[in-house]
Amino acid sequence: MTVNDPAVFAEHLVKRFGERRVVDGIDLIVPRGAIYGVLGPNGAGKTTTLRTLLGIIEPDEGRRSILGHFSPREASDRVGYLPEERGLYPSMKARDAIAFMGALRGLDRRTGRTRAAEMMEAAGLGHAIDEKIKKLSKGMAQLVQLLGSVVHRPDLLVLDEPFSGLDPVNQEKLEALILAERDRGATVLFSTHIMAHAERVCDRLAIIAGGKRRFEGTVDEARGTLPSRVRYLPARPQAGVAEVLPHDATPDGDGWRFQLPREGIEGLLVTLIERGYGIGGLSIERPGLHDAFVRIVGRDAAEGEPA
């Protein structure tokens, strides 16, 4: 394989636990340099998919390659990983914890400690460099662990539910860090069940539910699976306007709501003006990623397993 290969490639991945196919034939291609989201409700199989990709567990079927290696271990020094269940040694100092994580990935300790201090300063954690992990708040410990997963400057960064457990301020820091990693040239693959973050940072995403991939594409493409909605307010409300509007139009206060017709809205607007209803107000709303997500996985499934 060459550098032009995708950062992550998976073909028909299957992982069974007992009789249950928790990962059920997933295909995935994460281009190099992309920020890629794996979205799905709780219990969809996101964590299991990521662990299988990283070689923490072996798939029962299918193949995968990481940075061009079919055996993920071969690439382990160029990969960073933040597991869903965070964990650091409580009695280690923050900078040592970061250096330790780097050392596991082949970074020499001295460099690790230097970078750890720099990165913590940059992330506004300068005061905690020599604090023991057990003295840090949960969110701070999580940021420290995140720094530990990038201290060796990996080519691929895998984050499992990175936003959960962070307050809004730290969530913003995390978004910035993900973007910075991408700008450095890394590929970022992360899972989440919260759409807002994905919507803001992802270049591409896959939506999985019940262990199957239901969608793959850009955020725009995901939103494009749902038609935009139109809200129309007549300038001169008169009976009979409903006959002109599409069949799915429903009254909404003084106005109406309906799906954006496939052929566009221009013809309809012309008719409305000619017939004298006029345009009192008009807005075309693109659906959010969340709406698309609910539509793709189904309303019940979107709720997910009780976490």
Next chain:
Amino acid sequence: MSNLLRTLRQAMTIARRDFIATVFTPIFLLFLFAPVIMGSFGAIGGMGAASVADGRADKTRIVAIVPDANARTIAEADTRLRAVFRRDEEAPPGLTTLRPAGDPAAQARAAFASKDYEATAVLYGPLETPQVLYGPRGKRAADYLGLLAAETLAANRLNGDVPRVTAVKTALERQGGSAGNRRQSASFAVFGVFLLNLFLASQVVGTMAEERNNKVIEVLAAAVPLESVFLGKLLGMFGVAILFVGFWGTIIAKLGSLLPPDVASALAIQAAVGTPAFVVLFVTYFTMAYLLLGSAFLVVGAQASTPREIQMLALPISVLQMGMLALALAGTARPDGWIATVAQMFPLSSPFAMAGRAATSPDLWPHIAAIAWQLLWVTIFITLGARLFRRGVLQSGSAKPFWKRARG
């Protein structure tokens, strides 16, 4: 980087962490000085016993009822003879001389009732045909009094001109030590290997439990193959062992050079294979025993998810380990018996038994075979351990141990 190098590097990273985490704790100081603590308990007990004994020793006496003319000669003879006794407790009680008065036999009996001292043996009558009375535990003192009588008589005959002979003394090394000494070395070897192992193996499980509890295990497992994690943990604790042995080895060596040479040689390990080979073998078998038992403990640690479960599971292993020790000790008691052979073959007892064998039998080739055999088992244990570990820990965050999962 080659795979082997990478595995080693990763293992060393983990080993270093475990080493530091173990050594820089107050518990470790307790462990490091455990021998002192145990030793001082022993010493306090010993001192108590000694002071009781001293109290009595101060007052016990051997008594010679001799005329004044002989009193000085017998005292001098006592000084000369007493010099050959190495330690106080071996020497006969101090000598008291009494002037004969009235019936010597009655006087001798009366000496046993004296309030000033506690007589163990009393001599009276002419030195040529002395009579000696002795009480319980006074038989040796009685013999000694007989010897004193003869010595005094000889000195009298020579008019006090006892020849002074100074022998030229040359110490001769005894090759390989006596059989009894060897067996003692053997048990010592086996026991030493065992005790250190017990501590270390349980310590390994402890760090394992810690990692499962605080979820670091996933960080490790993602970055490093489980075999490296395993190896790293074993190496880390081995570092602790080396620190421990090195610390006490240095102290004992320093103390040893301060001791008088004859005492030191009495204490020295006497092994059939020769001391240098024995030290090498001892270290090797220690390592093997440690790797085998450590990996067995690791497998257990991997299956359990709470410290309580670990304790529960560690118990059977400790019992098993005791069994192995008993087997190996039984083997060293009869080095040629079938029990010894079984103990040397069975993988878990083999290191103990072979360490014992190194003390009692001079052949080297069985050790080469045994080490190869044990290495094979170490590999099997670590590989198997890593596999079980993967099943136990890493299927998911909410993984159940395999015996529970089997039931649903």
